[in-house]
Amino acid sequence: MERFGASFLIAGIVTFLLGFFLQGVMPVLTLRKVPVATVEELVQTIPPEFSDLAEEYPVEFERAFGEVSLASLVEAIELGKENYIAEACWHCHSQFVRPVSKENIRFGPVSTPEEYQNLMQLPHLFGTRRVGPDLIRQAGKHSNDWHMAHFYEPRNIAPYSVMPAYPWFFDENKRPTKRALALVAYVQWLGSWAREVPGTIYNVDAMRGGDQ
Amino acid sequence: MTPTTIPASAGTRHLVNLALVRWHLTASAVCYAVSLLAGLAYAFQFNNLYPFAGIEFLSPGRVRMVHTNIAAYGFIANAFIAGLLFAIPRLTKRPILSDALGWVIFWAWQLVLTLTVIGVLAGFGQAIEWGETPVFVDPLVLVGLVLLVVNMTVPILQSTEQGLYVSLWYFLAAFAWTGLVYFMGNYLPQFWIPGTAGAAITGLFIHDLVGLFVTPIGWGLMYFFVPLLLRKPIWSHALSLIGFWGLAFFYPMQGVHHFLFSPIPMYAQYGAIVATIAVEIVVLTVIVNFFGTLHGRADAIRGNLAVRWFFTGIIFYAITCFQCAFQVTLTFQKIIHFTDWVVGHAHMVMYGVFGFWIMGMFIELWPRCIGRPWATPRLLTAHYWLTFVGIVIMVLDLTAAGLVQGFSWAGLSHWGESVVASMPFWWVRTVAGLIIIAGQGLFLYSMWATARRPATEPGMVRIGTPVEA
Secondary structure (H helix, E strand, O other): OHHHHHHHHHHHHHHHHHHHHHHHHHHHHHOOOOOOEOHHHHOOOOOHHHHHHHHHOHHHHHHHHOOOOHHHHHHHHHHHHHHHHHOOHHHOOOOOOOOOOOHHHHOOOOOOHHHHOEHHHOOOOOOOEOOOOOOOOOOOOOOHHHHHHHHHOHHHHOOOOOOOOOHHHEOOOOOEOHHHHHHHHHHHHOOHHHOOOOOOOOOHHHHOOOOO | OOOOEOOHHHOOOEOOOHHHHHHHHHHHHHHHHHHHHHHHHHHHHOOOOOOOOOOHHHOHHHHHHHHHHHHHHHHHHHHHHHHHHHHHHHHHOOOOOOHHHHHHHHHHHHHHHHHHHHHHHOOOOOOOOOOOOOOOOHHHHHHHHHHHHHHHHHHHHHOOOOOOOHHHHHHHHHHHHHHHHHHHHHHHHHHHOOHHHHHHHHHHHHHHHHHHHHHHHHHHHHHHHHHHHHOOOOOOHHHHHHHHHHHHHHHHHOHHHHHOOOOOOHHHHHHHHHHHHHHHHHHHHHHHHHHHHHOOOOOHHHHOHHHHHHHHHHHHHHHHHHHHHHHOOHHHHHHHOEOHHHHHHHHHHHHHHHHHHHHHHHHHHHHHHHOOOOOOHHHHHHHHHHHHHHHHHHHHHHHHHHHHHHHHHHOOOOHHHHHHHHHHHHHHHHHHHHHHHHHHHHHHHHHHHHHOOOOOOOOOOOOOOOOOO
16 A cells, blocks of 8 residues: 555656656757856946936946946846846736737847846746736837836826836935836846847837837 | 544544644635735735835735735645645544644744745745745745655555545645645746746746646545535546546646747747646546536535535636636737736636635634534625625636737737726726625634634534535
C-alpha cells in the first residue's frame, strides 16, 4: 500500500517536470544563444528625454542623480523599475506589442524576444491586463512635463482616466522627488531602442488629439 | 459517524482535530472579508471613487495585490487546509502526524499572510502575478508547505485501507506539485531567468497555482464531500481515473497560454493551446461523473445547502471549461487578451467554482466544529442567493466589457474611448461586488451567531444535516 500511495507523489513530480520542460525549459533553450545583458551593457546611449529631465528640474535632478551620465541613467531607470514594481503599475500596463489587433499601428514595432534578454526584465514585466496602454514603446511619446503632471493627477491631463494619482512622488511644494524623476526616466527609456520614425503613423492616439 | 478515537499507539487522540479545523475556517473567513473589502476598494478606483486616495500605503495598485493574494493564500488555502484536516484522517482512519505540528503550521501560515499584507502595502510586492508575496516571505511559505505536506502525507502513506480513494490521489499529487510550483514561480523569474523565458515560467506559475494546487485539492474535497452528503458512492470509478490522469498529464503543460502572441517561441504557445483544449475535454468527464452521482438525489439541491453550493460550483466549472477551450484559441486572444473578459473568467473560476465549494464546506464543517447547528438557516439561504446573483452579474458584465474593450482597441479608437465605454461596466461590477459583500455579511454574522448558541457536544452535528427546512 505504501508503494501505491507514493506512486501518486512520483506521478505528480514527473508530470510537473514534463510540463516544466515543455513550457519552461524549452523557451530557455531556444533563447540560450542570446546573451543576457546587464543594465550597464544594455544602456549605451542617453535618451534626449533624460538630458531634458536634468534641464527641466535642475535642482531636483542634481540632488537625486548628480550629473547626466550613463551611470546616473542606469541608477535612475533601475530605481524607476523598482517603483514601477512596488506600485504594481504592471497590473494595468503591459510591456509587449502583439502582432495582432493593429497594435503595431497603435504602439509601434512588434516586440521581439531579444529585446527582453536583459536584467531590466528580471523579473519580466510583460503584464496580463491593459487598463491603460502598453508602455514598451513609450519613449518620447509625451514630454517629461506631461508625465510629471500625469503622475501627480492623471485626470488633469486625461479627464476620463482611472489611473490612481501618485502625490507621494512629489514634495510639499509639488516638486518631483527622486522617485518621480526615476519613474519618468524609466518610462521615457522604455522603447528608446526602437523609436518610431517621424512621419509614420505610429501612435494613433497621439494623432487623434494629442493625449492618450 | 462521530469522531472515533484511535486506540493503542495514538492514545485517546481524536481522529479529526476539530479545533484545528475550526481555527483554519475562522482564519479563512477573516481573510475572505479582507480580500472582498480590498477588491471592493479597488473596484471603486475604476469609478474614480477610491476611498483611500492619496494614502501611499493604501494605493490601489498595492491593495489589488492584497485582494488576490489573500484570496488565494488566505481564504482558499486556509479553507483547503481545514478540509484536508477533516478529510484525510477520515479517509485513512489515521490522525495527522502531529497535532502540535498542525498548530505550528497554522500560526506560520497566518504569519505568512500578515507579512504578505504588510509587505505589499509597504511596497515590497514581487512582480510575479499571484506570487506578489514579498521575496522575504517566500522561504517561510516553502517551509510551511513542506511541514504541511509531511503532516498530511504520513497518514496517507501509513494507511492500511484497501486501495486509496480518489480524493487521496488528488491530495498526494497536489502535495508534490504545490511546493515545486511555488518555488519555480517565485524564484526562477525573480532571480535567474529574465525576459521572455522568464515570462514563460511565470505563465506556468499563474496556471499551475490554479491547476496544480487549487484544482486538485478542490476536486479531491468534492470527491470526499459529495458522496458523503448524498450518501451514495461516486458514479463511475473509471471516469474518476480518466479525470485524474488527464488532469495530471495535461494541466502542467499549458502555462504559456497566458502570454499568447507574446515574443515567447510559437511552438510553446501552440503546445499550450492544444494542452488547454485537451484538459477541458478531459475535465468534462469529472463533471459528468458528479452529475451521475447526483442522479436520483437531485432533491438534495433543494434540501441541503452544502450540496447546492457544491453543484452550483460544478455548473460554473463546466461553463468555465467550455469558455476556456474557446478563449485560449488565437482567434479569441486577438480581441479578448488584456481585457476584462479575462478578469471575469478568473472570478468565475476562483470564486464561482472554488469559492462556492468552500462555502459548501463551511456550511457542513462549521456546525460540526463548534458543536452547534446553524442558528440562522434563512440568512444562509439569502447568502447563497446574493452570492449567486452577484457573481453571475459580475461575470456577464466583465465578459461583455472585455468584448467592448477588445474591439475598441482593434478598431484603433482613441485609448480614452475604451475607458469611457468601460465606465458603465465598471459601475455594474462595483454593484455586483456590493451584492456579494452583502451576502458575505449575512454569512459572517451567521457564523458568529451560531458560535454563540448554547453548546451541544462537538461532533454531534451529523453530516448531511439539512440546513433548510
